[in-house]
Amino acid sequence: xxxxxxxxxxxxxxxxxxxxxxxxxxxxxxxxxxxxxxxxxxxxxxxxxxxxxxxxxxxxxxxxxxxxxxxxxxxxxxxxxxxxxxxxxxxxxxxxxxxxxxxxxxxxxxxxxxxxxxxxxxxxxxxxxxxxxxxxxxxxxxxxxxxxxxxxxxxxxxxxxxxxxxxxxxxxxxxxxxxxxxxxxxxxxxxxxxxxxxxxxxxxxxxxxxxxxxxxxxxxxxxxxxxxxxxxxxxxxxxxxxxxxxx
Amino acid sequence: xxxxxxxxxxxxxxxxxxxxxxxxxxxxxxxxxxxxxxxxxxxxxxxxxxxxxxxxxxxxxxxxxxxxxxxxxxxxxxxxxxxxxxxxxxxxxxxxxxxxxxxxxxxxxxxxxxxxxxxxxxxxxxxxxxxxxxxxxxxxxxxxxxxxxxxxxxxxxxxxxxxxxxxxxxxxxxxxxxxxxxxxxxxxxxxxxxxxxxxxxxxxxxxxxxxxxxxxxxxxxxxxxxxxxxxxxxxxxxxxxxxxxxx
Amino acid sequence: xxxxxxxxxxxxxxxxxxxxxxxxxxxxxxxxxxxxxxxxxxxxxxxxxxxxxxxxxxxxxxxxxxxxxxxxxxxxxxxxxxxxxxxxxxxxxxxxxxxxxxxxxxxxxxxxxxxxxxxxxxxxxxxxxxxxxxxxxxxxxxxxxxxxxxxxxxxxxxxxxxxxxxxxxxxxxxxxxxxxxxxxxxxxxxxxxxxxxxxxxxxxxxxxxxxxxxxxxxxxxxxxxxxxxxxxxxxxxxxxxxxxxxx
Amino acid sequence: xxxxxxxxxxxxxxxxxxxxxxxxxxxxxxxxxxxxxxxxxxxxxxxxxxxxxxxxxxxxxxxxxxxxxxxxxxxxxxxxxxxxxxxxxxxxxxxxxxxxxxxxxxxxxxxxxxxxxxxxxxxxxxxxxxxxxxxxxxxxxxxxxxxxxxxxxxxxxxxxxxxxxxxxxxxxxxxxxxxxxxxxxxxxxxxxxxxxxxxxxxxxxxxxxxxxxxxxxxxxxxxxxxxxxxxxxxxxxxxxxxxxxxx
Numbered sequence: 001x002x003x004x005x006x007x008x009x010x011x012x013x014x015x016x017x018x019x020x021x022x023x024x025x026x027x028x029x030x031x032x033x034x035x036x037x038x039x040x041x042x043x044x045x046x047x048x049x050x051x052x053x054x055x056x057x058x059x060x061x062x063x064x065x066x067x068x069x070x071x072x073x074x075x076x077x078x079x080x081x082x083x084x085x086x087x088x089x090x091x092x093x094x095x096x097x098x099x100x101x102x103x104x105x106x107x108x109x110x111x112x113x114x115x116x117x118x119x120x121x122x123x124x125x126x127x128x129x130x131x132x133x134x135x136x137x138x139x140x141x142x143x144x145x146x147x148x149x150x151x152x153x154x155x156x157x158x159x160x161x162x163x164x165x166x167x168x169x170x171x172x173x174x175x176x177x178x179x180x181x182x183x184x185x186x187x188x189x190x191x192x193x194x195x196x197x198x199x200x201x202x203x204x205x206x207x208x209x210x211x212x213x214x215x216x217x218x219x220x221x222x223x224x225x226x227x228x229x230x231x232x233x234x235x236x237x238x239x240x241x242x243x244x245x246x247x
Numbered sequence: 248x249x250x251x252x253x254x255x256x257x258x259x260x261x262x263x264x265x266x267x268x269x270x271x272x273x274x275x276x277x278x279x280x281x282x283x284x285x286x287x288x289x290x291x292x293x294x295x296x297x298x299x300x301x302x303x304x305x306x307x308x309x310x311x312x313x314x315x316x317x318x319x320x321x322x323x324x325x326x327x328x329x330x331x332x333x334x335x336x337x338x339x340x341x342x343x344x345x346x347x348x349x350x351x352x353x354x355x356x357x358x359x360x361x362x363x364x365x366x367x368x369x370x371x372x373x374x375x376x377x378x379x380x381x382x383x384x385x386x387x388x389x390x391x392x393x394x395x396x397x398x399x400x401x402x403x404x405x406x407x408x409x410x411x412x413x414x415x416x417x418x419x420x421x422x423x424x425x426x427x428x429x430x431x432x433x434x435x436x437x438x439x440x441x442x443x444x445x446x447x448x449x450x451x452x453x454x455x456x457x458x459x460x461x462x463x464x465x466x467x468x469x470x471x472x473x474x475x476x477x478x479x480x481x482x483x484x485x486x487x488x489x490x491x492x493x494x
Numbered sequence: 495x496x497x498x499x500x501x502x503x504x505x506x507x508x509x510x511x512x513x514x515x516x517x518x519x520x521x522x523x524x525x526x527x528x529x530x531x532x533x534x535x536x537x538x539x540x541x542x543x544x545x546x547x548x549x550x551x552x553x554x555x556x557x558x559x560x561x562x563x564x565x566x567x568x569x570x571x572x573x574x575x576x577x578x579x580x581x582x583x584x585x586x587x588x589x590x591x592x593x594x595x596x597x598x599x600x601x602x603x604x605x606x607x608x609x610x611x612x613x614x615x616x617x618x619x620x621x622x623x624x625x626x627x628x629x630x631x632x633x634x635x636x637x638x639x640x641x642x643x644x645x646x647x648x649x650x651x652x653x654x655x656x657x658x659x660x661x662x663x664x665x666x667x668x669x670x671x672x673x674x675x676x677x678x679x680x681x682x683x684x685x686x687x688x689x690x691x692x693x694x695x696x697x698x699x700x701x702x703x704x705x706x707x708x709x710x711x712x713x714x715x716x717x718x719x720x721x722x723x724x725x726x727x728x729x730x731x732x733x734x735x736x737x738x739x740x741x
Numbered sequence: 742x743x744x745x746x747x748x749x750x751x752x753x754x755x756x757x758x759x760x761x762x763x764x765x766x767x768x769x770x771x772x773x774x775x776x777x778x779x780x781x782x783x784x785x786x787x788x789x790x791x792x793x794x795x796x797x798x799x800x801x802x803x804x805x806x807x808x809x810x811x812x813x814x815x816x817x818x819x820x821x822x823x824x825x826x827x828x829x830x831x832x833x834x835x836x837x838x839x840x841x842x843x844x845x846x847x848x849x850x851x852x853x854x855x856x857x858x859x860x861x862x863x864x865x866x867x868x869x870x871x872x873x874x875x876x877x878x879x880x881x882x883x884x885x886x887x888x889x890x891x892x893x894x895x896x897x898x899x900x901x902x903x904x905x906x907x908x909x910x911x912x913x914x915x916x917x918x919x920x921x922x923x924x925x926x927x928x929x930x931x932x933x934x935x936x937x938x939x940x941x942x943x944x945x946x947x948x949x950x951x952x953x954x955x956x957x958x959x960x961x962x963x964x965x966x967x968x969x970x971x972x973x974x975x976x977x978x979x980x981x982x983x984x985x986x987x988x
Contacts, residue, residue, distance in 0.1 A: 030418070034421070037289045041785070043779030046774075047294070055418040117387065168796070175858075225759075225805070273669040277668035285536070296668075303665030306665065313649045523917065549911040556898070611877055611878040612874060
């Protein structure tokens with residue numbers, strides 16, 4: 001990560017803020033639309049919600065990746081620091097903290113924006129989600145997310161992260177009982193909408209703890225499968241291109 | 248944009264006319280099919296409509312991009328002029344005007360074609376859509392569309408615009424309450440079908456104004472995230488290749 | 495099309511036979527499954543049918559493209575001859591005839607295979623489809639298919655044909671009232687299954703005529719948009735690689 | 742397959758174990774979710790199940806391919822040995838045996854994990870599936886899977902296997918009456934969940950035999966279409982990159 005290639009931190013934080021806001025707007029907004037338009041079948045609602053998220057998340061990674069790496073997720077930023085710390089690549093811990101603040105503020109903003117676009121009342125979610133199977137599911141969902149992102153980064157395939165991460169979340173909506181939050185910032189944001197995709201404040205801490213456990217598992221899987229540190233370890237999600245690069 | 252690479256204006260206008268006509272035919276035609284075939288669930292109708300549009304829009308950008316840039320949207324053409332004006336790339340204002348006429352005429356033609364393929368009566372839509380939340384949604388939908396297209400163009404990734412723009416619209420159908428028109432020409436075209444995807448004439452002006460506001464916001468986001476003008480700024484959506492280039 | 499690169503005709507005919515058989519097996523088989531499993535909503539049946547076809551067609555083009563060009567469609571083979579005849583590229587007319595026979599026999603075989611996999615009785619379809627709007631739809635569907643394939647071929651992007659043609663057909667299922675047969679061989683094959691995707695023998699001739707009109711329109715659009723003959727005109731759908739090429 | 746490029750066998754077996762476990766977790770877990778959330782329409786359940794599998798399988802191939810080739814399937818490992826044996830590429834028979842053990846143990850683990858994430862009771866499936874049409878369908882499904890994977894490998898397009906194999910399985914869920922198991926390890930794993938995607942122990946042997954017949958047919962198709970052994974024959978599914986390669 002040379003000084004020439006890396007955009008200044010404020011611009012990166014803007015990208016993390018906007019990207020996380022739009023990600024939560026996609027998740028919450030499409031959840032509201034699905035619940036309104038398909039009232040008779042919760043599975044169909046989830047299919048609509050997950051399909052919109054697959055497409056939207058891939059696009060947001062394309063849009064913001066060259067600026068900030070398109071983490072949108074404190075767990076990814078932490079893993080970026082941990083995995084990249086030996087090679088001097090990756091974020092510093094103070095950058096991780098700044099990213100996390102931008103992500104959480106963005107996530108809350110996105111939930112509020114979705115509420116506004118649908119004329120939904122501003123209220124905290126009352127949807128309890130923290131059961132044992134759901135917490136196990138969050139560990140699985142987060143660990144595979146981390147392992148996927150860094151498997152791609154360590155094999156020079158960061159440019160495939162946009163479709164791959166979108167596709168993964170689309171599968172994880174369905175194969176995990178929790179519908180795969182897998183993201184502490186998004187978990188906090190989803191407290192702020194009492195709609196289909198919301199989560200009650202009392203369930204959020206358990207989800208975040210499970211996600212942090214998943215982070216540890218995911219990093220362990222990454223290092224077991226790809227033990228050799230590649231020079232591309234800092235190019236998480238998508239490379240930071242110089243402006244004249246072509247893809 | 249050299250004279251050698253750019254096709255003559257009439258051919259580009261033909262591409263914009265055909266592309267916008269087919270885009271509206273996809274949106275309106277699949278909306279008619281969905282409403283006829285899935286009468287019991289509006290969400291399922293929208294899923295069918297949005298899935299067809301994701302696929303169709305991506306294909307149309309591939310098909311027409313090398314000729315005209317595959318704008319199909321006056322907002323995109325305006326942004327192309329504004330962002331490219333400093334470097335002498337991009338459309339001229341008179342070309343923008345010609346593009347816009349081709350796009351609007353194409354959009355109306357596409358609605359009429361869809362009506363004809365389904366044997367639907369020719370009548371103006373009576374579907375009122377211009378509520379406050381819907382107008383906010385159009386601002387959001389258009390601004391992200393513009394920022395996406397020019398983020399790709401300014402980072403040399405214009406070849407990814409076809410799947411990316413298709414995917415974005417697929418998400419935006421769901422996360423915006425307005426189902427994301429995000430296009431003044433398409434908005435006008437959709438007046439001309441009194442079916443699922445139609446819009447009443449009285450709602451169209453508000454939508455167009457909101458889209459122009461979204462244009463300004465989208466350009467601002469683009470310049471904030473990617474302030475350095477790249478030489479590829481004129482390669483909107485897809486590059487204009489010389490015939491012997493291979494992708 | 496050098497002698498070195500082009501596989502011998504029998505092998506190409508085997509590819510056209512197998513590919514068209516599997517394409518019809520996908521279309522008819524998924525139609526049977528959809529009608530059995532989702533009896534209450536025809537739109538949902540079509541969504542299942544079209545989704546399976548998008549995925550299956552893309553895969554079949556990848557699989558057979560390097561051998562025969564993966565036409566699976568006499569209209570495409572005819573256009574390949576016509577567009578390539580000036581440059582001495584493309585199929586000869588006798589090859590077109592051989593391709594067409596392989597395609598039609600393959601299509602019938604595929605319908606029989608689908609019937610067998612689902613234990614469906616062997617009977618000709620009784621589904622009348624040849625209305626005026628449906629025939630107009632077949633003209634549109636076929637012309638855009640031809641224009642798409644040759645737009646890609648003439649701009650050196652033949653490698654994108656697999657996902658692009660799959661996606662196009664997925665959109666065309668929905669935006670054309672006829673569900674977009676767009677293929678005389680497949681039309682004949684679909685006579686041989688009295689199930690969701692079938693077509694009555696009396697409706698087939700009208701469909702084929704409409705598809706031939708679409709061929710003419712599609713070639714005209716191709717030449718209007720991309721008048722310069724590219725050396726890649728013979729690389730329809732996917733290039734014929736030498737074995738050592740990498741993609 | 743040089744010693745430098747190929748990871749040590751234990752690491753490859755870990756990749757096959759984890760990948761197959763997650764594949765079965767996706768198939769079984771999304772099946773449970775679909776059956777719970779869409780109780781009224783089996784077709785919608787299958788659409789949810791197949792969509793999750795398309796996305797999840799593609800991602801798992803991306804994740805584990807550079808380590809082990811991402812077979813996840815004894816039939817693929819056997820074909821890799823057979824097709825690669827002449828050129829000295831491909832797995833050895835003892836490696837095939839080790840892969841198969843890792844795959845089967847992984848598959849069972851994945852079913853147990855899915856049950857745990859959804860709080861489902863641990864019980865063997867009671868779903869009988871082995872009818873004549875279903876066994877024919879397994880032959881077709883497996884043979885096309887094998888032919889697809891090795892068509893890509895033999896034409897230097899192994900990097901496209903992730904989306905292509907995912908897409909193929911998505912089509913095969915629908916066009917084969919058996920929903921396309923096409924994998925002996927996954928068949929065994931799916932015994933261990935008495936849910937939507939399960940298979941009764943009494944049906945499994947017939948499915949496995951049919952899959953082995955499909956293996957033979959698939960290899961025959963591969964060799965008929967692509968008789969020339971390419972040097973890339975060992976790069977099944979995705980190439981084994983050196984760590985510094987970029988995609």
